[in-house]
Amino acid sequence: QVELVESGxxxxxxxxxLRLSCAASGFSFSLYGMHWVRQAPGKxxxxxxxxxxxxNNQDYGDAVKGRFTISRDDSKNTLYLQMNSLRADDTAxxxxxxxxxxxxxxxxxxxxxxxxxxxxxSS
Amino acid sequence: QSVLTxxxxxSGAPGQRVTISCTGSNSNLGAGYDVxxxxxxxxxxxxxxxxxxxxxxxxxxxxxSGSKSGSSASLAITGxxxxxxxxxxxxxxxxxxxxxxxxxxxxVTVL
Numbered sequence: 624q625v626e627l628v629e630s631g632x633x634x635x636x637x638x639x640x641l642r643l644s645c646a647a648s649g650f651s652f653s654l655y656g657m658h659w660v661r662q663a664p665g666k667x668x669x670x671x672x673x674x675x676x677x678x679n680n681q682d683y684g685d686a687v688k689g690r691f692t693i694s695r696d697d698s699k700n701t702l703y704l705q706m707n708s709l710r711a712d713d714t715a716x717x718x719x720x721x722x723x724x725x726x727x728x729x730x731x732x733x734x735x736x737x738x739x740x741x742x743x744x745s746s
Numbered sequence: 747q748s749v750l751t752x753x754x755x756x757s758g759a760p761g762q763r764v765t766i767s768c769t770g771s772n773s774n775l776g777a778g779y780d781v782x783x784x785x786x787x788x789x790x791x792x793x794x795x796x797x798x799x800x801x802x803x804x805x806x807x808x809x810x811s812g813s814k815s816g817s818s819a820s821l822a823i824t825g826x827x828x829x830x831x832x833x834x835x836x837x838x839x840x841x842x843x844x845x846x847x848x849x850x851x852x853x854v855t856v857l
Contacts (some may be wrong), residue, residue: 660792667748668784668792669848670846670847670848673846685843685845725797730797731780731782731839732794733782733792733794734794736791739791
């Protein structure tokens with residue numbers, strides 16, 4: 624059974640940094656792209672970042688570009704999100720999600736999600 | 747601001763059919779990118795309901811169905827049940843933004 628478990632959330636002051644982790648199990652982690660998605664309090668889902676299965680490609684939403692870095696360690700089956708220069712509007716529950724593929728074709732969806740980790744940015 | 751627009755809320759009695767619309771543009775749904783649907787209960791992991799416009803993952807009841815035409819898509823829930831009360835999001839890719847995008851979200855209430 625696929626399992627994704629996020630950790631590393633907590634409280635941080637504006638301008639500081641946090642690193643989130645997502646431990647994956649139940650599938651061949653190295654074969655799939657991985658995403659971070661967030662949900663601010665009372666708001667909808669917002670895509671944050673993607674890293675390809677081979678780590679050669681990353682992409683980010685405009686709100687976090689230049690401040691957040693996505694990475695992965697396939698030897699540890701773990702996904703990371705380094706969050707720098709945190710702002711109050713980064714306050715959200717952060718979810719990691721697995722790239723969805725069907726019959727060998729990945730169609731841009733997220734087929735498994737973690738339970739999320741809460742990040743609160745406040746002075 | 748989301749580029750995929752959904753109604754804020756829909757409601758129905760148990761057993762009824764409800765539909766949720768998702769309106770995009772020619773840089774996402776209209777450009778041929780697939781639409782996907784998720785069910786989300788606060789405090790839990792979102793759950794994939796429909797992928798690739800109209801495909802159900804194993805384990806998702808056939809009460810849930812999806813369709814897409816041009817720049818619009820819809821999710822239908824038939825035989826509405828109390829356990830279907832949740833938030834629902836459509837999702838696609840936008841080639842102008844070069845980003846994965848979600849709809850504004852729809853809260854389904856079972857009367």
